[in-house]
Amino acid sequence: MWADNETSEDLLGFKVHSDLLVDVINDDTVLPVTIGVFGDWGSGKSSILKMVEKALSGGQEDGYKDGTLVLYFNGWVFEGYDDAKAALLESIIEKFDKHKTIGNKVKDKTVKLFKSVKWMRLIGLSFKKVIVPTAAAYLTGGSSLIPFLLNQFSQLNPQDLADKLKGEGAEDFLKEIIKKNEDEEVTIVREFRDDFKEMINKSEIKKLVVIIDDLDRCTPDRLIENLEAIKLFLNVEKTAFVIGADPRIVRHAIEHRYKTDSIENADDPDSRNKRIVSDYLEKLIQVPYYLPKLADNEVETYLTLLFCKKVMGNDFAKVLDAFKKNREDNRYDVFGLGDIRDLANDEQKKQLAESVSLIASLSPIITEGLKGNPRQIKRFLNTFTLRNRLVKVAKLPDFKIDILAKLMVLEYATTNLFKEIYNWQSLQKGEPKEIVVLEKFVSENKIEDIKKQFSPEWASGKIIKWLNTEPKLANVDLRDYYWISRDQLSSTISGASLIPRHIRSLTKKLIDHSSGSILTNTIIKEVIGKLSDTENETLLSLLEKELIKSPENDSIHKVFIELMAQNATGVMESYSRIIGKADNSKIPFSLRSEFALAESRNRNIKSLYSQFDKTSKIYKALNPTK
Numbered sequence: 001m002w003a004d005n006e007t008s009e010d011l012l013g014f015k016v017h018s019d020l021l022v023d024v025i026n027d028d029t030v031l032p033v034t035i036g037v038f039g040d041w042g043s044g045k046s047s048i049l050k051m052v053e054k055a056l057s058g059g060q061e062d063g064y065k066d067g068t069l070v071l072y073f074n075g076w077v078f079e080g081y082d083d084a085k086a087a088l089l090e091s092i093i094e095k096f097d098k099h100k101t102i103g104n105k106v107k108d109k110t111v112k113l114f115k116s117v118k119w120m121r122l123i124g125l126s127f128k129k130v131i132v133p134t135a136a137a138y139l140t141g142g143s144s145l146i147p148f149l150l151n152q153f154s155q156l157n158p159q160d161l162a163d164k165l166k167g168e169g170a171e172d173f174l175k176e177i178i179k180k181n182e183d184e185e186v187t188i189v190r191e192f193r194d195d196f197k198e199m200i201n202k203s204e205i206k207k208l209v210v211i212i213d214d215l216d217r218c219t220p221d222r223l224i225e226n227l228e229a230i231k232l233f234l235n236v237e238k239t240a241f242v243i244g245a246d247p248r249i250v251r252h253a254i255e256h257r258y259k260t261d262s263i264e265n266a267d268d269p270d271s272r273n274k275r276i277v278s279d280y281l282e283k284l285i286q287v288p289y290y291l292p293k294l295a296d297n298e299v300e301t302y303l304t305l306l307f308c309k310k311v312m313g314n315d316f317a318k319v320l321d322a323f324k325k326n327r328e329d330n331r332y333d334v335f336g337l338g339d340i341r342d343l344a345n346d347e348q349k350k351q352l353a354e355s356v357s358l359i360a361s362l363s364p365i366i367t368e369g370l371k372g373n374p375r376q377i378k379r380f381l382n383t384f385t386l387r388n389r390l391v392k393v394a395k396l397p398d399f400k401i402d403i404l405a406k407l408m409v410l411e412y413a414t415t416n417l418f419k420e421i422y423n424w425q426s427l428q429k430g431e432p433k434e435i436v437v438l439e440k441f442v443s444e445n446k447i448e449d450i451k452k453q454f455s456p457e458w459a460s461g462k463i464i465k466w467l468n469t470e471p472k473l474a475n476v477d478l479r480d481y482y483w484i485s486r487d488q489l490s491s492t493i494s495g496a497s498l499i500p501r502h503i504r505s506l507t508k509k510l511i512d513h514s515s516g517s518i519l520t521n522t523i524i525k526e527v528i529g530k531l532s533d534t535e536n537e538t539l540l541s542l543l544e545k546e547l548i549k550s551p552e553n554d555s556i557h558k559v560f561i562e563l564m565a566q567n568a569t570g571v572m573e574s575y576s577r578i579i580g581k582a583d584n585s586k587i588p589f590s591l592r593s594e595f596a597l598a599e600s601r602n603r604n605i606k607s608l609y610s611q612f613d614k615t616s617k618i619y620k621a622l623n624p625t626k
Contacts, residue, residue: 009047009320010047010051010320010324011302011305011306011309011320011323012044012047012294012298012302012374013298013301013323013327013331014044014047014048014051014291015051015324015327016327016331017048017289017291018048018051018052018055019055020289021035021037021048021052021242021289022052022055022056024287025052025056025207025209025240025242028206028207030287031207031237031238031239031240032233032234032235032236032237032238032239032240033239033240033241033286033287034230034234034240034241034242034243034284034285034286034287035240035241035242035243035285035286035287035288035289036243036245036247036281036285036287036288036289037049037242037243037244037245037289037291038245038246038247038288038289038290038291039244039246039290039291040246040293040373041216041246041373041375041502042373042374042375042376043291043293043373043374043375044291044374044375045213045244045245045291046213046214046244047374048244048291049072049211049213049242049244050072052211052242053070053072053211056068056070056209057070062099062100063095064099064101064102064205066206067204067205067206067207068205068206068207068208068209069095069096069099069102069203069205069207069208069209070209070210070211071091071092071095071208071209071210071211072211072213073088073091073092073210073211073212073213074213074214075088075212075213075214075215075217075218075222075223075226085225085226085228085229086117086118086229088212088226088229088230089113089117089229089232090114090117092208092210093110093113093114093117093199094110096109096110096199096203097110097114102203102204102205105202105203105204106199106202106203109195109196109198109199109202110199112195113192113195113196113199116191116192116195117192189232192232193232193233193236196232196233196236197236197237200236200237200238200239205238206238207238207239207240208238208239208240209239209240209241209242210233210239210240210241210242211241211242211244212226212230212241212242212243212244213244214244215227215243215244215245215249215250216245216246216249216250216502220252220253220256220257221253221256221257223245223249223250223253224253224254224256224257227250227253227284230243230284231284234283234284243285246502247281247288247290248502248530249502250281251277251281252525252526254276254277254280254281255277255525293373294367294373294374295367296363296367297332297333297334297363299363299366299367299377300334300336300359300363301323301334301335301336302374302377303359303363303366303377303381304334304335304336304337304340304359305319305320305323305335306377306378306381307352307355307359308337308340308344308352311344311348311351311352312343312344312348315343315344315345315348318343319340319343322339322340322343323335323339326339336359337352337353337355337359366380366409376412380408380409380412383408384404384405384408387404387408387484387485388401388404390484391404391484394484396480396484399480399481400471400476402470402471403471403473403476403478403481404481404484406466406469406471406473407421407473407478407481407482407485408485409466410466411485412534413462413466413534413537414457414462414463414537415537415538415541416457416537416540416541416544416573416574416577417457417458417463420455421434421435421478422482425478425479425482426482429477429479430476430477430478430479430480431475431476431477431478432478434454435473435474436474436475437453438450438454438458438467439467439468439472439473439474440474442464442467442468443468447459447464455573456573457570457573460533462533503531503535503538503539503542504542506522506526506527506539507539507542507543507546509522509526510522510523510527510543510559511543511546511553511555511556511559512555513555513558513559516558516562519558519559519562520562520566523562523563523566523568524566527539527563527568528566528568533569536568536569536570537570540570540571540574541574543556543559543560543574544574544577544578547560547578547582548578548581548582551578551582551583551584551586551587552586552587552588554588554590554591557587557588557591557594558591558594560574560575560578561591561594561595561598561605562598564598564602564604564605565597565598565601565602565605566601566602567602572604572605572608575608576608576611579608579611579612580611584612584613584615584616584618584619585613585615585616585617587612587616587617587618588618589616589617589618589620589621590621591618591621592618592621592622595609595622609622609623610623
């Protein structure tokens with residue numbers, strides 16, 4: 001099994017990316033700078049950030065090397081805090097305050113800065129949750145209040161103040177006090193920046209580097225709070241901020257915060273909404289850096305290194321050194337098992353030999369099916385390893401692990417086709433004739449014949465590539481392979497361990513929509529043209545599963561109906577499958593009006609009406625003349 005954690009150990013040849021980022025940060029002429037390291041979920045952002053941290057800090061525990069002070073901040077760790085902005089600010093100040101050599105030089109400034117952050121938190125949080133309790137502390141000698149509030153409170157009789165703080169109008173009373181000094185927040189922010197600059201100068205460091213990771217795991221509000229904190233440091237000399245995130249999640253958070261929800265001109269890049277998001281990012285991020293997806297040769301190299309790490313234990317360090325040296329001279333060829341032959345002992349060679357053909361056959365279909373995503377690859381291999389162990393425990397005869405691997409790639413990449421093969425083989429003693437036909441058509445390049453006899457998905461480029469990859473499945477008894485995968489047939493890998501967090505969140509958001517306009521807007525802004533083919537298929541699979549489980553839930557039906565109205569890819573086929581599998585008697589007939597509205601935008605929807613069970617109320621509602 002392989003750990004699914006970020007690491008400074010470079011198995012991806014990503015050192016070139018971290019070296020570039022370090023080179024930019026070490027160029028004093030570009031400071032201050034904010035760098036955005038952008039990539040999809042699981043693309044390797046965190047590992048690159050760890051490499052940057054290690055290079056700049058020299059691996060020192062206090063993060064200090066040659067005048068550079070490095071702070072690694074995980075935004076998701078502070079997700080539950082009342083104020084994520086304050087958490088980041090306090091972490092930075094604390095880095096200075098507790099440093100063994102810097103702390104004494106800047107003690108006066110850190111004390112003042114900590115107080116400034118408390119004031120920002122006081123203003124930023126709700127009056128009922130924070131200001132009222134804090135104000136109440138004044139009555140018992142609390143000393144943490146800002147001077148301004150203390151001054152205001154001191155003008156009142158203690159008993160009158162107590163009554164006001166405990167009464168119904170406590171919140172309005174405190175808001176009125178704050179209004180008396182509307183410039184207080186502006187003043188405190190300006191003073192914070194000035195004091196921070198002075199602290200850096202007094203510390204005598206050459207530069208401060210703050211690395212912020214996992215922002216895309218945070219809720220939109222928390223993500224924006226962190227970005228707002230970073231804005232406080234823009235143009236502060238000797239600073240560099242490096243932010244790792246999925247740009248789509250960041251854009252969504254900005255839209256959420258600034259209420260750019262209008263669906264008008266949603267596809268126009270020059271619309272006001274698009275410009276607000278773009279302007280925000282451009283002002284905040286001076287250097288955007290997008291990580292490329294792994295190519296075929298890089299996936300094969302990554303698989304080789306993962307298997308070597310699993311088999312070779314402490315000897316793996318030699319392999320990693322050989323890989324680094326190889327990449328200095330040759331970035332384009334596969335670093336394969338042949339390159340480490342002299343580094344492994346006989347037992348290790350024997351174990352690795354079993355993986356040679358598997359790696360070669362897996363790499364092209366994993367590149368296409370899993371989009372060369374490192375995290376997806378690890379999780380795929382972990383699930384594959386568990387199933388392979390089950391094969392051995394169950395003592396299944398004549399079991400080919402490369403066939404298992406090929407089916408598993410389809411299971412994740414295109415769940416509904418994986419299920420379709422399951423249905424075929426379950427009715428034909430494990431050897432579906434459809435697979436024979438499909439592989440024959442592919443070998444003869446008869447793609448149009450596939451479109452005529454099968455659903456359009458079978459003729460897509462990635463599925464053609466999958467069908468054409470060894471091992472072929474024609475005349476193979478697939479029953480044992482689906483028996484091994486039976487635990488996943490209802491939820492699939494994509495519905496469990498491999499599904500990206502933002503797709504899970506999007507699925508829930510669609511189902512829990514509170515109005516038709518919100519649903520329409522969400523689909524326009526976050527689904528149509530915004531998801532990759534794999535993400536779109538995964539989303540539909542999750543929605544499909546929920547609706548088959550709960551056919552009476554009209555909210556999920558409305559999601560499908562709106563998706564069909566907007567001609568979303570694959571949704572007509574998906575809903576057609578639902579009609580064939582779900583209990584039609586439970587489908588609300590009141591959906592007739594939803595279908596009618598959708599039909600006016602997409603007339604093809606009407607072709608589905610005849611597929612409902614003729615005895616169901618929904619069929620009779622949609623087909624009143626039959």
